[in-house]
Amino acid sequence: MRSTGTVVTRLGDLVDGQEAVCYAVLAKKVRGTTKTGKPFLRCVFRDKKTSLEAPLWHGDPLLEVAEAWDEGIAYRVEVRSELKLNFGMQLVILNIRPAADGDELEGYDVDELFESSAWPADELLQSIHQRVDKYIADPHLKELVVRVLVENDDLLRKMPAASAMHHAYTRGLLEHMWSMSRVAAMLLDHYGDCYYKDLNPPLDKGVVMAAVVLHDIGKLKELAYSPVEARYTKEGQLLGHIIMGRDMARDAARNIDGFPEETLLCLEHAILAHHGKREFGAPVLPATLEAILVSFIDDLDAKMNTAVRYRMDHKNGEEFTDKVWALDNRRLYRGIPVEPGAPAPDLDA
Structure with a gap:
């Protein structure tokens, strides 16, 4: 040409x-x-x-x-x-x-012109399903998570995690869920199997993994997809993704015979509390070990995505980034670049 x-x-x-x-x-x-x-x-x-x-x-x-x-x-x-x-x-x-x-x-x-996740949707979903199979032992809870994923497959393949801030690009929500599931798997192996062996009842690894996967599922209704910039729906403005996500999980559980009430309560709580603090929009504060872990994983993954994207952005041409609002207006040091060529990580690792 x-x-x-x-x-x-x-x-x-x-x-x-x-x-x-x-x-x-x-x-x-x-x-x-x-x-x-x-x-x-x-x-x-x-x-x-x-x-x-x-x-x-x-x-x-x-x-x-x-x-x-x-x-x-x-x-x-x-x-x-x-x-x-x-x-x-x-x-x-x-x-x-x-x-x-x-x-x-x-x-x-x-x-x-249009940013999207570097990871293919099929690979992200396959990786998430593998962790659901490994860490969720309760068949009712596993069925709930799989149902929600399958019923919302089309939107999950393209919805960003936000209209701005972290993972705010096509397929960003799915990437955020996948990243959190990887971090959750490492922490569950540590805290659930190796560290607190005498904890009774033990850390519920299934509730943690289910909440990690479903914590932001309400964003499928809170936002209207656009490859340019997702906008808030009327329901999203009035209710918010936290409440809407809890309702989606609750509605799915009602259609599964014999779903254990205690498990549903703990899952709902982890979804409702995943923002960690009231000033961050949490309707309730984390009051279970599972909810505490989910809220920390979410905060970590969101802040890391924001920080990494700022550090990779060279538009000011300086050694430090512009101020990062989500990180208390800190400017991040970009460091000294190294030669590229490192292999991409295995999504299932």
Whole structure:
């Protein structure tokens, strides 16, 4: 395919004061007014790795034109990048139009615009099912987890774990569940088999693994899937994924004859308490060993995903990342890169 000669720049590669051609998706338009009552528009453009804001202030000739721009659409944008104190890199739009047939000659690649998990859905699901089989001994509980996974297979293969923050990309929810199940397996082997052998009743490994897999299942109803950015449903706004997830688990249990009440109670509690603290949105605080373990695993996996993604993002070109809101506004040291080439981990390891 012959190039047109135009150099296309990724959003994350822009430097202060640069004029460039970029391809990006309009992820969001937010209308507002200044303190003096003047209208403005915050446009957020994103590609696979980076989101940047393009504010349109009163008097900008594009402010009225932007009303016709559609969220979720890929655009060819000519921009000037400006590094703003306290706001980071922002875009000044010089020219814009929807991406069109033939733009591939210039370097447009739709696969560069939408981020997704690096792990295939089939492999993630197979790995999760193997741990469900290994760590959930109670047949009723195992049936519940498998039923929920099978009944929601289509959405699980694409739903992000959040609209922002951790695992906020296509298939991110499934990746989060898989990662947590791996961590849970290691901790269950340690705390459940090796360490506290005299604990009676013993740590319920089945409840922990079931809650790890189902703790965020309510996000399938809390969010409406989009490859650009998942948005909250009406029910998600009014109820939230924690309550909705507990209800999904409870409804599944009602359709399984003889489901043990104590097991269901402990599973519901672990789902309800998985945010760990009331200020983080937990309706109840963890009051069982199983719920404590699930909440710590969830917090660890979410924070690690956020931290790793910030460290991998080189848009500020410095030794330290931008401030990470989820980590108390700390800036993370990026370290000295090593040569690539390490093999990918075995999902079942």
